[in-house]
Amino acid sequence: MVAVAAPLLLIAVLARRPDMAVLGLPLAFVAAWGRYFRPHEEPVLETELDADVLFEGQATTYRLKVAEGLDPDVDLVVMALVRTPWFRYDPPQAAVASSVSEGSVTLEVGLRSERWGLRQLERPNVIATSVLGAYRVQVRSAAAQAVSTLPLRDGFEAVDAVPRPAGLVGLHRSRRPGEGTELAGVRPFRTGDRLRRINWKVSARTRELHVTSTWSDRDTEVVILLDTGAEVGISEGIDGRSSSLDTAVRAAASIAEHYLRHGDRVRLIDTGTTVGGVRAGSGRSHLRRILDVLVHADRRGRQQDENQLARRHRIRSDSLVIVLSPLLRKEMLGYIVTLVHSGCTVIAVDTLPPDVSDVIDPEEHDSKAWPLAWRIRLLERRAELDRLGDLGVPTVGWRGAGTLDEVLRDAARVASAPRMRS
Numbered sequence: 001m002v003a004v005a006a007p008l009l010l011i012a013v014l015a016r017r018p019d020m021a022v023l024g025l026p027l028a029f030v031a032a033w034g035r036y037f038r039p040h041e042e043p044v045l046e047t048e049l050d051a052d053v054l055f056e057g058q059a060t061t062y063r064l065k066v067a068e069g070l071d072p073d074v075d076l077v078v079m080a081l082v083r084t085p086w087f088r089y090d091p092p093q094a095a096v097a098s099s100v101s102e103g104s105v106t107l108e109v110g111l112r113s114e115r116w117g118l119r120q121l122e123r124p125n126v127i128a129t130s131v132l133g134a135y136r137v138q139v140r141s142a143a144a145q146a147v148s149t150l151p152l153r154d155g156f157e158a159v160d161a162v163p164r165p166a167g168l169v170g171l172h173r174s175r176r177p178g179e180g181t182e183l184a185g186v187r188p189f190r191t192g193d194r195l196r197r198i199n200w201k202v203s204a205r206t207r208e209l210h211v212t213s214t215w216s217d218r219d220t221e222v223v224i225l226l227d228t229g230a231e232v233g234i235s236e237g238i239d240g241r242s243s244s245l246d247t248a249v250r251a252a253a254s255i256a257e258h259y260l261r262h263g264d265r266v267r268l269i270d271t272g273t274t275v276g277g278v279r280a281g282s283g284r285s286h287l288r289r290i291l292d293v294l295v296h297a298d299r300r301g302r303q304q305d306e307n308q309l310a311r312r313h314r315i316r317s318d319s320l321v322i323v324l325s326p327l328l329r330k331e332m333l334g335y336i337v338t339l340v341h342s343g344c345t346v347i348a349v350d351t352l353p354p355d356v357s358d359v360i361d362p363e364e365h366d367s368k369a370w371p372l373a374w375r376i377r378l379l380e381r382r383a384e385l386d387r388l389g390d391l392g393v394p395t396v397g398w399r400g401a402g403t404l405d406e407v408l409r410d411a412a413r414v415a416s417a418p419r420m421r422s
Helices: 002-014 018-037 200-206 244-261 284-294 306-312 330-341 370-390 405-416
Strands: 044-049 053-055 059-068 074-080 087-090 095-099 105-113 117-121 125-130 136-139 145-150 172-188 210-218 221-226 265-270 278-281 320-325 345-350 395-397
Touching (some): 105 145, 145 284, 200 210, 244 320, 345 370
Parallel strands (some): 053 145, 221 265, 320 345
Antiparallel strands (some): 044 059, 059 105, 125 136
16 A cells, blocks of 8 residues: 555655645555554464364364454454365365454364375464555464374274184184183083073983083284385375375274274284384274374385394284285285294285376386386286295285185184194
């Protein structure tokens, strides 16, 4: 406004143009009024999120309230959010404006999270404008807020078959009699049997004490081995294509939820860090601990060789180990072999995207040589997976519910088969 008023008044004086003075004086008056009567106290801002923990695809509302300290001459308040990757905004430009009513104003912007992870919402830019635009004040807003997006769990289910269950809780039937809920039969009473197990109908008919025996309810330790040493493919969020890391993180969340719901103990190991992971545990709170760790999964994590992995992450020999990996790193393949030799039941879930050859950027490679090199690497990988199969490690691609059904049945059948003694 000053930039317009000053030239008009200068022309009016030098050229003796009263008409220019008539145009410039009102603008100069408004500029002077805005300069001397602009507010010197900043209004009190309150920001809030309807929810700061979301699942992929869920939405929330970012709300800014100005309730105190707003100058009576302020007519309009504008808020613009700093755009953050993997958020979709409503309105798309992430900026809203609202007129002041009775000294207060509330501004809202919708947010939809499209990919798992922990992200910061930076301070929004807030500007208060007076009537006629006499002055404009930039208001400092509250501190940045963090939004945690948990990986979407896509309703994973698996058959109720677990090899070598161990423990005293859970929903999987043991191969040994004991305390449980599933009937195993009726047998004569023996010293040490509980009185409440006596089957009075059979005892009255046979005139000898008989008890009802059960199979013990057992659980198993499920170890989810998450390979974050590399990310292959393009990530487009929950509505687009998934990279190998996207598939692995979402599969880990689904598998953990399934086995924890069935009373098993679940452990998470992140191979990309020396301190990451979650110890074995059970219950709903344990699932939240696993999800909180998964949001920090990062492909730029530290790469460890098979000896470091075996030394830092010791796994019980009777555990069920589910490896989520694109199965490209020789260190991970070597660690799988080490787990097999230690007695673990290992299932490899292949997270390599099926269209990975179409999304590799040819500019990062020799445009003529990279297709042939990639084809040779895939052939080598196929041979390595065949060797894992010869060791008893099945490899399956992740496809959601039912992915592990067949391999779990086979593993339980092998574990329950009688062993030959030499």
